[in-house]
Amino acid sequence: MSVLIIAEHDNNILKSSTLNTISAAMKLSDDIHLLILGSKIENLSKNTQSIHKVSKILKCDNEKLENFIPEIMAPIVSNIAKNYTHVLAPASTFGKNLLPRISALLDVTQISDVIDILSENTFVRPIYAGNAISQVETNQNINLLTIRPTAFDKCEESGGSAPIEDIDFLNTDTPTLFIGREVSKSDRPDLGNARVVVSGGRGMENSDNFKLLYELADKLNAAVGASRAAVDSGYIGNEYQVGQTGKMVAPELYIAIGISGAIQHLAGMKDSKVIVAINKDTEAPIFNVADYGLSSDLFQAIPEIIKELDLLNKIES
Amino acid sequence: MKVLVAVKRVVDYKVQIRVKADQSGVETENVKMSVNPPDENAIEEAVKLKEQGLAQETLAVTIGDEKAQDVLRTSMAMGIDRSILVKSPNSLEPLAVAKTLFKIIEKENPDLVLLGKQAIDDDANQTGQILSAILNWPQACFISELKIEGNKLLISREIDEGIEKLETNLPAVLTCDLRLNTPRFASLPNIMKAKKKPLDVIDISTLGIDTNPKIKVLKVEEPTKRKAGIMVNDVKELIEKLKYEAKVI
Numbered sequence: 240m241s242v243l244i245i246a247e248h249d250n251n252i253l254k255s256s257t258l259n260t261i262s263a264a265m266k267l268s269d270d271i272h273l274l275i276l277g278s279k280i281e282n283l284s285k286n287t288q289s290i291h292k293v294s295k296i297l298k299c300d301n302e303k304l305e306n307f308i309p310e311i312m313a314p315i316v317s318n319i320a321k322n323y324t325h326v327l328a329p330a331s332t333f334g335k336n337l338l339p340r341i342s343a344l345l346d347v348t349q350i351s352d353v354i355d356i357l358s359e360n361t362f363v364r365p366i367y368a369g370n371a372i373s374q375v376e377t378n379q380n381i382n383l384l385t386i387r388p389t390a391f392d393k394c395e396e397s398g399g400s401a402p403i404e405d406i407d408f409l410n411t412d413t414p415t416l417f418i419g420r421e422v423s424k425s426d427r428p429d430l431g432n433a434r435v436v437v438s439g440g441r442g443m444e445n446s447d448n449f450k451l452l453y454e455l456a457d458k459l460n461a462a463v464g465a466s467r468a469a470v471d472s473g474y475i476g477n478e479y480q481v482g483q484t485g486k487m488v489a490p491e492l493y494i495a496i497g498i499s500g501a502i503q504h505l506a507g508m509k510d511s512k513v514i515v516a517i518n519k520d521t522e523a524p525i526f527n528v529a530d531y532g533l534s535s536d537l538f539q540a541i542p543e544i545i546k547e548l549d550l551l552n553k554i555e556s
Numbered sequence: 557m558k559v560l561v562a563v564k565r566v567v568d569y570k571v572q573i574r575v576k577a578d579q580s581g582v583e584t585e586n587v588k589m590s591v592n593p594p595d596e597n598a599i600e601e602a603v604k605l606k607e608q609g610l611a612q613e614t615l616a617v618t619i620g621d622e623k624a625q626d627v628l629r630t631s632m633a634m635g636i637d638r639s640i641l642v643k644s645p646n647s648l649e650p651l652a653v654a655k656t657l658f659k660i661i662e663k664e665n666p667d668l669v670l671l672g673k674q675a676i677d678d679d680a681n682q683t684g685q686i687l688s689a690i691l692n693w694p695q696a697c698f699i700s701e702l703k704i705e706g707n708k709l710l711i712s713r714e715i716d717e718g719i720e721k722l723e724t725n726l727p728a729v730l731t732c733d734l735r736l737n738t739p740r741f742a743s744l745p746n747i748m749k750a751k752k753k754p755l756d757v758i759d760i761s762t763l764g765i766d767t768n769p770k771i772k773v774l775k776v777e778e779p780t781k782r783k784a785g786i787m788v789n790d791v792k793e794l795i796e797k798l799k800y801e802a803k804v805i
Contacts, residue, residue, distance in 0.1 A: 309685070310694060320757040327679070332715040335698050338687035339650070348651045348770040350681045361774070366678050367573045371582050413704060415694045417709075418721035435804070459805065471735060477700065483676065484594070486716065492804040501657065503569070503676075509782060513802045515794065530785035533794050543791040548805070550580045553796065 240269035240359060243297075244285070245316060245328040246336065250277045250305065253287055256329035256430050258396065259388035261292065266356040267325055270294050273401070276312050278305035284403050293396035301408040302534075306417035307333065313340035314409050320345055320381055324359065328497075330385035330487075342383050349383040351374060354390035368483040368506035388431060389489035389510060412532075416519055423476055427453075430479065433462030435492045438481055438508070439474070440466035442497020443519065448472040451541045452496065458548045464488065464508075466498045482507035497537045500525025517541075557704075557726070558613045559602040560634065560666035560755060561659055562687075564592040565620055565627040566677045579775040582677075585786050591627045596634075596739035597621055597732040601702060602670055603635035604737065610704055611668075612722040621642050625755060633748035639753070644767065650682035652767040658690045659684075659763040665728070673731040675699045680709030684731035685779030694724040697731045 240544040241373060242246040247254040257273075264271045272295045275284055284298045297319070304313055320326050323453065328334035330352045342349040354372075355363035360385065362377045430436065442447055449463075456463045464481040465474065479489055481507040493511035500516070500523055508514070509528055516529035517540050526532040533540060566587040567573055576583055591599070605611035616631035618624045621640040627638035629691070642656055661669065669691075674681035688695035701712035704726075711722045712735050742750070760767060788794045798805045 296634075297767065310688075313689060334686065335681045336695075336715075339682035340689040341655065342651060342682065343686040345660065345688035346651070347723070349682055350771065351682060356771060365779070366776070367567070367582060368676065368679065369779055370573050371575050371776050372779050373776045376772045376774050377770060378771055397593060413694055414725040415696075416723045418723055420715075420717065420721070421719040422717045461704070467734070475737065477733075479716045483679070484674065487779060492798070492802075502572070509643045511805050514782070514785075515796070515798070526787070527784045528782045531794055531797050532787045535791070540791055544795065547791055547795040551799065551805075 240268040240324045241272065241322070242268045243272050243274055243320065243323040243436060245274045245326070246273050247276065247331055247333045248277060248283055248512070249331050251283060252279055253283065254329070255329070255393055256388040258393040259391045260327050260329045260386045261394040261460070261534060262391040263288065263353065263386045264325070264327055265292055265394065267359055273296055274316065275299070276315060278302045278303045279381045280370055288401050288403065290401070291398040291400050293399050296401050296403045297361035297406050298404050299408050301485055303410070304408070304503040308413060308417065309337045309340050310413040310415060311411045312337055312349065313344055314404070314411050317341050317344035318409060319406060323381065324515070325384065325530050326384045327384050327386055330387045334385045338383055338385055345381055345383070347379050348377065349385065351375065351385050352387050353384045354387050361457055362510055368503055369509065376556050385485055388553070389487050419438050423478060425494045425538065427456060428460065430462040430464055430486055430488060435459045435461035435494070436464045436467065436488050436490045436511070437461045437494045437496065438498060439469055439496050440498030441468040443469060443470065443474055443525070451480050451538070455541050455545055460547055466504050495525050495529070496541065499523045519546055557605070557611045557668060558603055558615070558666045559611045559663070560661060560664060560750055561595070561598045561602045561614065561616045561631065561667045562669070562671045562683070563595045563599065563616050563618045563627045563631055564672070564675045565589050565618060565624045566569055566592045566675055569593055569676055575776055575778045579777060581773065581776050587676065589623070589626065591630050592672050592675045594674065594732050597734060597736045598672050599631050599634050599636060599669035600737045600739040601732060606635065606705070613780060615639065615664060615666065617642065617657060619656055621645065626754055629750050630742060632696060632753040633747040634740055635746070637753065639755050641755065641757045642760050642763070643710050643757055646767070648767055649771060651682050651686055651770070652765065654686035655685050656760060656763060656767070659765060661691065668726060668764045669729045671729070672801070673733055684729050691729065694726065694728045696722055696724065698733045699730050700727035700733045700735045702730065727748050760795055
């Protein structure tokens with residue numbers, strides 16, 4: 240048994256979702272190969288050699304792979320997939336975009352969003368926004384899995400010394416042109432793996448008020464998240480959405496502010512260790528999953544929390 | 557331009573689902589069923605393209621039993637011209653769904669295929685991508701903006717990092733995000749009109765594809781429920797609890 244992992248990266252840095260996926264692979268095999276498809280990835284590949292438990296780095300370096308067009312990537316992966324019992328990718332928009340194309344080329348049914356691996360062919364995945372958990376078995380020659388990053392710890396990044404092997408680039412003509420990417424720049428931790436997440440909902444009322452939330456997030460060294468209602472209303476960008484059709488998060492502390500708690504939002508955050516809900520509506524369903532609930536006007540509560548945190552920091556320093 | 561929209565009938569998004577006692581799946585009998593929400597965005601986009609004069613014909617396709625006609629009638633009430641039910645006694649895996657759609661596309665020759673980005677029942681997020689690969693057409697997933705100029709498509713798609721912009725050509729397969737548009741409500745006169753629009757039924761066995769499941773569901777369980785915690789009286793108490801009880805700040 241050997242496992243191929245398709246690395247998620249930006250041509251410079253490996254995304255942490257890849258490290259979670261490697262941890263998942265460790266439940267399957269000791270022979271784990273990491274496939275890096277990209278452009279000018281010499282340094283990136285070298286930096287991944289030390290990852291614990293990875294036995295080989297496969298590198299496909301071509302300028303046509305710079306923007307991760309799935310039409311170009313999929314045939315390269317499917318060409319080597321037959322050497323493996325399992326092909327894994329993170330269940331991020333990167334993996335979701337790519338792996339089903341490989342499933343088509345291999346004529347194999349993919350298992351999406353795996354949260355546990357029980358054996359080499361038995362997997363656990365959430366369905367219905369996590370309101371039901373399905374255990375599935377497959378007897379296909381190749382198992383194609385996307386892995387939910389929050390369900391597995393990040394693997395160690397040191398201790399290994401995997402060799403790098405170049406693999407063939409196969410050209411696929413496609414009319415698709417990459418035009419650009421609008422990426423919000425922030426010094427805050429990444430939403431997918433922050434220790435603390437502070438999320439705002441419709442109760443924030445407008446984008447200006449989100450500044451208050453950013454201030455609180457910075458006090459806690461937290462990432463900022465949002466409900467779909469807040470994103471749809473234009474208070475904040477889509478990359479912040481937590482929920483069934485947004486991002487899945489499982490931080491140590493999740494603070495939901497002005498979020499009512501629709502099941503689609505709960506799907507994205509209910510695996511958080513500690514949940515705090517602040518909402519003036521005492522009937523809001525978010526309180527049913529919160530460890531600590533505070534019924535209060537958020538515009539009073541947030542400044543008060545910031546003040547208390549400042550006080551706490553002063554006492555400790 | 558001819559636009560084909562794939563639609564799935566799912567448990568309504570507002571329903572609190574129940575796992576069957578024998579753990580064989582989720583209860584779908586006597587439960588409100590609706591069009592899968594992102595599929596409504598696909599329908600809306602197709603109807604808009606027709607209204608803008610860019611599409612000449614719009615077609616909705618679903619796969620399911622007799623009852624799945626509901627979602628086709630809804631699609632036509634929203635403005636889709638005609639529809640096809642591919643009758644299947646079993647629910648299909650995304651790979652088989654894509655193969656079925658491929659057969660319909662071979663017959664119907666659409667220029668553009670629109671799907672929802674994921675179905676809210678199995679949350680697989682695969683069908684559009686698979687279909688695009690089988691057709692060997694370009695794909696754009698999770699789109700939140702679409703402009704069509706002649707043969708050219710200008711697309712914004714939602715990715716984890718923000719927005720990605722692509723340009724591609726017809727024919728293409730696009731999967732729609734909830735933010736692409738605001739699906740219209742079907743008016744009563746349009747619901748009546750939709751009853752007279754053509755709805756063809758094709759039996760899946762006539763398409764000559766392998767629809768056997770490749771995955772076996774061993775069991776479906778309820779997730780472990782979180783217990784509701786406590787209400788605190790004020791911010792001071794909240795901070796104390798987080799500091800000394802939960803020890804997370």
